[in-house]
Every structure is written in C-alpha cells, then in structure tokens.
Amino acid sequence: MNKRQQYEDDGRTIADMSAEWMPWNRGIFRKNRGERKAAVQSKEEKKQAKQEYRMAVWAMYRAMLPQILCIIAAFGLVFLLLKLWFS
Numbered sequence: 707m708n709k710r711q712q713y714e715d716d717g718r719t720i721a722d723m724s725a726e727w728m729p730w731n732r733g734i735f736r737k738n739r740g741e742r743k744a745a746v747q748s749k750e751e752k753k754q755a756k757q758e759y760r761m762a763v764w765a766m767y768r769a770m771l772p773q774i775l776c777i778i779a780a781f782g783l784v785f786l787l788l789k790l791w792f793s
Contacts, residue, residue, distance in 0.1 A: 747755070
C-alpha cells in the first residue's frame with residue numbers, strides 16, 4: 707500500500723538562505739556618494755592613516771618571517787639531500 711503523507715509548510719525556518727554575507731547583499735558594490743563626500747580627511751589624517759597601514763603591513767611581514775625562513779630552510783635541506791643522493 708502506498709501511503710504518502712501530505713506535506714504542510716508550517717512556516718518555520720530551518721536554514722536562513724538570505725546569504726547576507728554575499729557581496730551583492732551587503733552592498734559592497736553600491737556607491738554611497740553622499741557618505742564618501744562627508745568623509746573628507748585632512749592631509750594629516752591621510753598621512754597618519756597611510757603610516758598606520760604601512761606599519762600594519764610591516765608587522766604582518768615580520769610575523770610571517772619565521773614561517774618563511776622555515777620553509778626556505780626545508781627546501782634547502784631537501785635540495786641538498788637530493789644533490790647528495792644523485793651525485
């Protein structure tokens with residue numbers, strides 16, 4: 707016997723599919739010209755922001771330096787071992 711239950715939508719949300727994290731839903735491509743004009747910075751503020759950005763990038767590179775050196779050392783060790791093996 708083929709008994710199928712009739713499905714009724716009770717309105718509950720199981721998974722939110724609005725995807726607000728997607729760029730087209732966040733408004734990343736929208737141009738808010740009024741807000742941009744209101745956010746005019748002085749030369750000192752621009753210089754300070756640029757200096758802070760450069761300091762942050764430099765700190766990021768300094769934080770990555772040990773990992774980069776370990777990777778370079780590992781490749782160098784493998785290269786030397788291969789050279790010894792094949793010579």
